[in-house]
Amino acid sequence: MNTWSAYHSRSISPQEQALYDHWLRCMEQEAPQEVIARFRALFIEGVGYPDREVVRLLDEILASKDVEQYFRYILNRCCHIMVNRWQGRPQLQAAIPELIDCFEQSPTQPVNELSRSRQARKLRDMATQFTDTEHYLTLCRLARLVDVNDSVEDSPQRPLGTLIRRYPYLYEHCLVNEESTQEQQQVVRRIQAEAQQKFEIDLSQYVTYRVRRARLQRQGQETAAAIARLRPLENPTLLSDRDLVSSLRQFSGKGTDGRSYRDSAQSFLRQHQATTYGDFKASLYEYITDAVAPGYGSRKFNKLLSDKLNNTFVENEEQPLNDFLMVRTCSQLFNFLVVDSPRNPHHFIFLDLINNLGPTLTTGVLLKLVLLCRKVKPYLERRFSILFSHYETATRDSVGWLVNMLENLNIALSLNFGSLDVSHILAL
Numbered sequence: 001m002n003t004w005s006a007y008h009s010r011s012i013s014p015q016e017q018a019l020y021d022h023w024l025r026c027m028e029q030e031a032p033q034e035v036i037a038r039f040r041a042l043f044i045e046g047v048g049y050p051d052r053e054v055v056r057l058l059d060e061i062l063a064s065k066d067v068e069q070y071f072r073y074i075l076n077r078c079c080h081i082m083v084n085r086w087q088g089r090p091q092l093q094a095a096i097p098e099l100i101d102c103f104e105q106s107p108t109q110p111v112n113e114l115s116r117s118r119q120a121r122k123l124r125d126m127a128t129q130f131t132d133t134e135h136y137l138t139l140c141r142l143a144r145l146v147d148v149n150d151s152v153e154d155s156p157q158r159p160l161g162t163l164i165r166r167y168p169y170l171y172e173h174c175l176v177n178e179e180s181t182q183e184q185q186q187v188v189r190r191i192q193a194e195a196q197q198k199f200e201i202d203l204s205q206y207v208t209y210r211v212r213r214a215r216l217q218r219q220g221q222e223t224a225a226a227i228a229r230l231r232p233l234e235n236p237t238l239l240s241d242r243d244l245v246s247s248l249r250q251f252s253g254k255g256t257d258g259r260s261y262r263d264s265a266q267s268f269l270r271q272h273q274a275t276t277y278g279d280f281k282a283s284l285y286e287y288i289t290d291a292v293a294p295g296y297g298s299r300k301f302n303k304l305l306s307d308k309l310n311n312t313f314v315e316n317e318e319q320p321l322n323d324f325l326m327v328r329t330c331s332q333l334f335n336f337l338v339v340d341s342p343r344n345p346h347h348f349i350f351l352d353l354i355n356n357l358g359p360t361l362t363t364g365v366l367l368k369l370v371l372l373c374r375k376v377k378p379y380l381e382r383r384f385s386i387l388f389s390h391y392e393t394a395t396r397d398s399v400g401w402l403v404n405m406l407e408n409l410n411i412a413l414s415l416n417f418g419s420l421d422v423s424h425i426l427a428l
Contacts, residue, residue, distance in 0.1 A: 032095035046120035173385035265371035
C-alpha cells in the first residue's frame with residue numbers, strides 16, 4: 001500500500017480535523033496577510049504561534065508514529081484551504097503566491113522553549129522536505145496562474161514553467177492528480193474554463209483588429225487617421241503574426257483537398273463503421289501518412305509507424321472495430337508520436353517530426369487522431385503535460401520548439417473543441 005493510500009485508509013484524527021477547522025475559522029475572520037503570518041509562524045518558524053491550543057494539537061500530530069510519511073498531506077490540505085478560498089476572489093488572489101513563497105523563506109526565530117525544541121526542529125525539517133514533493137510543485141504552478149504581478153514570462157531567459165497560465169489544456173494534468181481533493185479539482189476546472197474563455201475572446205478580438213487594420217491599409221493613405229483610431233491590441237500568443245495566421249488558417253479552414261481536419265476525420269469514420277480492426281489499422285496508416293511530406297515519410301517515419309501499428313493488439317486483428325480498440329490504438333499512437341511516460345520521457349520521433357514538418361503540420365498530425373477519437377483528447381493533453389514538466393526549469397528560448405508546439409496546440413484545440421471560430425474573419 002502506498003503512502004497516499006495508507007494515509008486515506010485511516011480516519012482523520014481529531015487533532016487533524018481540529019487543525020483544519022482552525023484554518024477555516026481564520027479564513028472567515030482574518031485578512032490574508034494575517035493568515036499568512038499565522039501560517040509562517042506555525043509551520044515555517046515552528047515557534048511563536050499565539051494560539052497555544054493549536055500548538056498543542058500540532059505537537060500531538062508530530063508525536064504520532066508515522067507522521068513523517070503523511071505530514072505532507074496535512075500541510076498540503078492546510079495550504080489548499082486558503083488557496084481554494086482566495087482563488088475565487090480576484091481581489092485576494094495575490095495572497096496565493098505570497099503564501100507559497102513562505103516555503104522559500106528560512107526560519108528567523110530562535111527556539112527559546114526547551115520543551116518544544118525537538119518539535120520545532122522536526123517541523124522545520126518536514127516543511128523543508130515538503131518543497132521536494134509533487135504537492136509543492138503543484139502549488140507553485142497554481143500560484144503562477146493567479147500571480148498578476150508576475151511579468152517574468154516576457155523574458156525568454158526565464159523558465160518554461162512561467163508560461164503555464166497560457167495553456168489551459170495543461171491545467172488538469174499539471175495541477176490535479178489522484179491525491180487532489182474534489183474541491184481542489186473543482187477550483188482548477190473553474191480556473192481552466194475562465195482561462196480558456198479569455199484566450200478565445202482575446203484571440204478573436206486580435207484577429208478582428210488585424211483584419212480591419214489590413215483592410216484600411218489597402219484603401220490608401222487617406223485612411224491613416226482611421227487606422228490611428230483603431231485601438232491597438234497585442235498578439236495573445238507567442239507566435240509571430242505570420243505564424244499565427246498560418247496556424248489559424250491550417251486548423252480552421254480547408255486543406256488542399258477542400259476538406260478541413262474535422263471533415264477528413266468524419267469521412268474516415270463513416271467509411272470504417274463496419275470493418276475489422278486489422279483493416280482499420282491499415283487505413284489508419286494511410287490517414288496519418290497523408291499528412292506527412294512524402295520525402296520525409298519515405299526516409300524512416302512511415303516504416304516506424306507501420307511497425308508500430310502492426311505490433312499493436314495483434315491478437316485483435318480479425319475482431320470488429322469497437323470503441324475500446326479505437327481509444328487504445330490512438331492512445332498508443334500518442335505515446336509513439338509524442339512521449340511515452342514521465343518515467344520514459346524520450347521523444348525522439350516527436351522532435352524529428354517538428355524538425356522536418358514544422359510545428360503547425362506536426363500539430364495537424366496529432367489533431368487528425370484526436371478528431372477521430374475525441375475520448376483521447378485528455379490523453380494527448382497529458383502527453384504535452386509530461387513534456388512541459390520535463391522541461392519546466394529550462395529557459396524558454398532553449399525549448400522554443402516546445403513553446404511553438406504548445407501555442408499551435410492551444411489554437412488547434414480551441415478551434416476544434418472550444419467556441420473559437422475565426423473562419424468568417426479570415427475570409428474577409
